Amino acid sequence: MSAVIEIEGLRKAFHSLRRGRRVAVDGFDLLVESGQIHGFLGPNGSGKTTTLRALLGLVRADAGRMTVLGRTSPEQLPQVAGRVGAIVESPQFFGNFTGHRTLRLLARAGGVPVARVDAVLEQVGLRDRGDERVKGYSLGMKQRLAVASALLKDPELLILDEPANGLDPAGIREMRDLMRSLAEAGVTVLVSSHILAEIQLICDHVTIISRGRRVAAGRVDEVLAGFDRHELLVRVDEPARAAELLTAAGLTVTGDGDHLVVGDVDDAATVSRTLGEAGLWVRELTPLRPDLESAFLELTGAPAHPAVPRQVDETVLPDQRDREPVIDLDAKGVDA
Numbered sequence: 001m002s003a004v005i006e007i008e009g010l011r012k013a014f015h016s017l018r019r020g021r022r023v024a025v026d027g028f029d030l031l032v033e034s035g036q037i038h039g040f041l042g043p044n045g046s047g048k049t050t051t052l053r054a055l056l057g058l059v060r061a062d063a064g065r066m067t068v069l070g071r072t073s074p075e076q077l078p079q080v081a082g083r084v085g086a087i088v089e090s091p092q093f094f095g096n097f098t099g100h101r102t103l104r105l106l107a108r109a110g111g112v113p114v115a116r117v118d119a120v121l122e123q124v125g126l127r128d129r130g131d132e133r134v135k136g137y138s139l140g141m142k143q144r145l146a147v148a149s150a151l152l153k154d155p156e157l158l159i160l161d162e163p164a165n166g167l168d169p170a171g172i173r174e175m176r177d178l179m180r181s182l183a184e185a186g187v188t189v190l191v192s193s194h195i196l197a198e199i200q201l202i203c204d205h206v207t208i209i210s211r212g213r214r215v216a217a218g219r220v221d222e223v224l225a226g227f228d229r230h231e232l233l234v235r236v237d238e239p240a241r242a243a244e245l246l247t248a249a250g251l252t253v254t255g256d257g258d259h260l261v262v263g264d265v266d267d268a269a270t271v272s273r274t275l276g277e278a279g280l281w282v283r284e285l286t287p288l289r290p291d292l293e294s295a296f297l298e299l300t301g302a303p304a305h306p307a308v309p310r311q312v313d314e315t316v317l318p319d320q321r322d323r324e325p326v327i328d329l330d331a332k333g334v335d336a
């Protein structure tokens with residue numbers, strides 16, 4: 001497997017008038033290999049968007065080494081730009097244009113054959129809706145139109161910043177199916193998100209960022225294995241008595257009501273035997289597998305923040321919302 005994205009020691013600080021210098025990304029590393037659907041997870045403000053913007057040359061990094069498809073970023077990015085599709089800044093669409101017309105315009109502007117438009121509409125499941133005006137699209141359809149615009153170039157690498165943000169469960173499912181079909185078609189996908197359950201379902205690899213630093217990376221199942229507490233959910237009559245017996249047998253027992261959670265269990269038979277010998281019959285014995293949600297909480301000290309609805313055709317760019325005035329160091333050529 002070859003590296004499609006490599007980031008080593010990325011640093012980026014912003015200077016704001018009110019709060020002074022703020023380090024957004026602090027020595028961050030990321031490795032995405034070809035064929036992966038790679039989840040990029042982190043709490044609100046942990047540095048995901050800044051990382052992606054730096055990778056794509058939209059903001060200048062203070063330090064670090066980055067490559068995209070084997071070329072250094074940002075210097076050699078133009079050499080591979082035609083092979084990379086990205087939605088990091090929310091694209092703006094004209095509500096009065098149809099999806100088809102929007103993509104035709106973008107195809108012409110990007111020097112892509114207009115014949116690609118039908119192909120990408122088909123790919124994102126908008127073929128039958130391409131002749132409708134964008135203002136009549138649901139949020140999920142607008143997100144898919146945004147993905148379609150990134151697919152016009154038939155990219156090998158697709159970078160999506162929070163593609164499921166603000167979507168309802170049906171929209172999230174559509175986005176998930178779309179990413180899966182892209183991966184099956186051989187596209188490498190890097191997707192940032194805070195919707196952990198979705199990342200767990202969609203992605204094979206994950207990198208977790210907290211306060212600008214990488215706190216975990218690897219295959220999703222391997223990252224989760226590090227959080228396996230070998231716990232079992234146990235349902236039994238007389239749970240209070242069962243808890244006493246299991247504690248006396250050296251196990252950790254928590255839980256209330258009609259079930260117990262028994263920890264540090266190497267062999268489930270220990271539980272059923274201990275209870276069975278005392279005449280208590282186990283009605284349910286289920287291993288509790290760690291999920292990304294709890295791993296994330298433990299690693300970052302923060303719960304995944306609730307979805308912030310963000311529409312792809314919002315008139316306000318994300319950077320203009322809830323942000324203080326910023327000294328644009330890039331424009332002034334000043335080092336942070």
Ligand SMILES: Nc1ncnc2c1ncn2[C@@H]1O[C@H](COP(=O)(O)OP(=O)(O)OP(=O)(O)O)[C@@H](O)[C@H]1O
Nearest residue numbers: 014024042043044045046047048049050051319326
């Ligand atoms: N243009 C900017 N000016 C000033 N501060 C910024 C700017 N962009 C990002 N920051 C700050 O850098 C930190 C990281 O922000 P970033 O947007 O990269 O996080 P994120 O992980 O993408 O968050 P979210 O999930 O909310 O999108 C935050 O403290 C943010 O306020």
